[in-house]
Amino acid sequence: MRPNLLDPLFVPITSFTGIGPKIAALIAKALGRESADDTRAVDLLLLPPHRLIDRRNQPGVAYSPEHAIVTLKLHVDRHQPSPRGKGNVPYRVFAHDETGDIALTFFHARQSWLERSLPVGETVLVSGKVDWFNGRASMVHPDRMALAEDIDNFPLVEPVYPLTAGLSPKLLQRAVDSAVAALPDLPEWLNEAFLVQNGLPDFAAAVRGLHAPRDEHDMNPNAPARRRLAYDELLAGQLSLALVRQRIRKLQGRPVKGDGSVREKLLEALPFQLTESQREAIADILKDMQSPNRMLRLLQGDVGSGKTAVALFAMAACAEVGGQSVLMAPTEILAQQHFATIEPLARQAGVRVDILTGRTKAKERQAILSRIESGETKMIVGTHALFQESVNYHDLLLAVVDEQHRFGVHQRLRLTAKGAAPHMLVTTATPIPRTLVLSAFGDMDVSRLTEKPAGRLPIKTVTLELERIGDIVRRLKDAISKGKKAYWICPLVEESELSELMSAEQRHAYLAAEFGALVDVVHGRMSSADKDRAMQDFKTGKTRILVATTVIEVGVDVPDASIMVIEHAERFGLAQLHQLRGRVGRGSEASSCILLYKGPLSETARARLSIMRESEDGFRIAEEDLKLRGEGELLGTRQSGAPGFRLVDLEAHRDLLETARNDARYILEMDGELASERGQALRMLLYLWRRDEAIKLLRAG
Template structure:
């Protein structure tokens, strides 16, 4: 049960004064949600932080107030000039003065009664707003604040500016946030006092109040100790919840998988190349994990074509030596079949059996495969997520390998655990992830990185080309095809769109078909799986020589004699995606090239992206650059995958805190695994506050 102390923050936002269903809908547009689609709560408003400040401390007097500046003036009201009768569009002016001159306060469509009440003639008032000068005469149109001089202390000298949405005014939002702050209970401290003192961090409540009511211009910046305090709380909640998942997964104790290496030796002998140094190191790490009685939960990161599949295969061989089965799960059918095509001949060389299981197998064929898996006749099962969702029963599943981890969230990892007797887990990703994001999204895993290209891989020459030189490019491709090469041509859209003036895959396909005839194929995401597979097969077999497509070819498709990839409107793609696409070529013995076609003029970010692509092929360098250019936003597809997008923390500003939070979370759980000490009880409140309720449920489930 959630502690009752938090009830005021977990009440629906509609329990606040003046917040009905309509306003709640508007608020939900700006509140950073937790992705669950639940109704908005009072506590959610606490984490809507200002993105900038308006400084109202400047009091220069009328004559010295510069054009366009936000100023605060102490005025005496002299006279009202209402709009002339019958001319509602004409402004209502109130004239006022100070020691330096006179100003016109200008209002459109104003109610005379209200203006006479807030600006009574002869009274002293404080007004604040943007200064304007017309023909040498000072004016302020619709001042932001008007208060009697006697109530000067109610005027916010530093006014936070929040994100807004159509129909939501700053005043209404500030009022709602103010009410949420009033409901914030006095919470026990969950952070280590020595850590707070060392980093000059205030308490949680004090930090939030200062962020929403800053006293200095720097108070509301991500670098301030107030913002850093709440960011650290968020990181710690995330790291604790990942560490609890990890502890739970490990507690379902695995078993040592040991072998004498004879099957592994046969697979190595069948490989046409030697493993790289980092592949060997990863294999050693994995074998060491498999030999332990605790479960392995390891992330294998490798750049495009770094040879992750072979490392996974050698891990699967170790499971087979221990007399158990392995499963490899890929996110798409194309990728699952490609893994199967790579693995089956190597497995057979070692006397092992591999089977594939996707949505395409039907009827008797499918039943035969299911029976073979259940009886233990199959050593390696390769498939899509259907492997873990349908009525697939394994004889003895000891190792689960998951490809392209960012498509699957933490909780799907737990679901996979239910198959077999708590199988060891190896997770692979070809999206190089900056170290900081590895910590935030995969803090529950050990990490191996493949940092070298396999032997024989050719470097890829990357060039940028403006759309105006399209004709030259087509000629270059004509020559390459005559030499027996193949090319990909990637477009950002499937079909023409009125809203977005970009060339679509279908348009480009039609244009290239006029030049190259039946040598051009087409593949995109709206085609049926069988049509996509057929387009890929024809390209691989050489029946087509140019494959026009969308980013559907991004992940894992392997055609070793494709040597050119053209990415049209490259300025529209993110760095990580450009890098993934480029990795479709350079897979054979021939030199390969990547042509980034762009349409000018380009913005600064687009220019930098294309520069980075020309400068380096190192996916990890590219990922770090992507993080700088974009922030952590969608680098991992976090919206879809259950990896944490942060409400308060900013990876680019708070990296140092993330490492500290990971270390602290591990230390806490090593000393208080069930969070039962006074600090542990306080940390449970933290987990609830940041929407990590699942972690608390894991505690209860033991």
């Protein structure tokens, strides 16, 4: 149960004066909440302003710079209403100060309201941007106006919050003020010594400071109020991850100590030598699995670094002791591909592998399910179908989850409910910077594959303007006549009036006119059967050019494809460009990647394309991507259950992340159920940052 002390912060925002259902829906949208019903006072409390308006510049009319925001103390001279029936002619109020005259201009304004707000003969304070026409000053729709007696309440420094269409800054500000006013006196959850040492305020002072910045310094991520709240946000995240880890570790793992017989046969069957980092990762994984604690490890490796081979050796160790392992992929295409890689190798080592996806036919499915239940099948590859109610494992020792960024913390918990607490290995081909690994996967140990398999050649990357598409087609004709294969990636599926980006359908038609039946297309709106057919035709060489959307980004493996054309490359993120480029260069021949862009390029787009030309190192690219884009987008926050931070800026707050991680682990070592006085305060922290899931774990025991 949430402590009663927090009740004022969890009232619906419609309980605030002036906020009805319509405004509440707009505020929910601006805050990125699912719905108005799910939006509470606490969400406003922790909404940081993203800039401020400084109205302290009061130069006088004559000295007001063009387009700058100024505040003027004026004497109102006269009103000039719009002529009757001519609403498009503005209403003007003429005023002056000791330096000169100014016209305050309003469109579609009510005369009665303006006469009340700017009475003739009175002194008023107005603030807004000044324009100059033929030596005359004018201010169109001042942002702020106040009569002389209200000047004390005139905000000279004003925070600006993210808005959405239809939501006025004044309304949102009033709602934020109501939330801040409702803030109760909360117990401190951070150590006194830590606060003093880092010069941080208490929570209430930090919240008030966040919403009442005095100048630009207070907007800096390292201003004390922001730093305090960023640390709270990181600690809440790390504490909930540590609780997941504690819960997973509580379920005793089964030590897996195989005799190495299956692994030896696998080594002989492999058509390549393992790299040094593959050997190290396998050693780390086997060491984890031999301990009575459950393994929870993240295996990071760039595109084509051989993660599947590493996973296969972990699965082989389970087969040696008569246990089972599963490899779960996010899509059917990927599951089929893993099966095609693993099955022949496992068969040579004497181990049975089955595949289970949503498309497995009923009769075949029944046979597979009975083989899984009897323990005859030792390795099972599949999609989410592996964890449906109908699947009963004989003895599940290991779950390998492919493409981590598609699985959030909640899915990790659901997986652990199957089987007798299997060990867990999670793999990702998205190189994630160290800071993000800590923030999103703080509950995991990490192995990195840093080398490419032997014999892989570098991929030559060039950038070209879209106008030169004719040259590309000529070069493709030459390459295809020599038996080569090419991907051609487009950002959209079909033509849309809103965008001039080249769609996959359109580009397919254009290339089919040049190459005939050698061109095919694959995109997300096609049925699974059509996608499989298109991929199969490309693999076998029936087609030579595959036009595709980013559906092929993750894990598609056609080793003899050696050309990658990415159209409108300026519209893709760095991580995505790197993933797409990794689809070529998987065989033994030299490969190339052509990034087609439409100028003029923005600074960020230019930086992205030049990094792609300079580097093939996924980890360096990920670090650069973090600098260019920020952490939320990099992990695809929406789909990942990964942190979309509100106050944390990972560039500025890297040092806090390490501290929060260590603090969370220490807290749970000393007080695993958060039952002490500080523990109770920390439970409040988890509620404030909407980490209720983690608190349920405490109760689940």
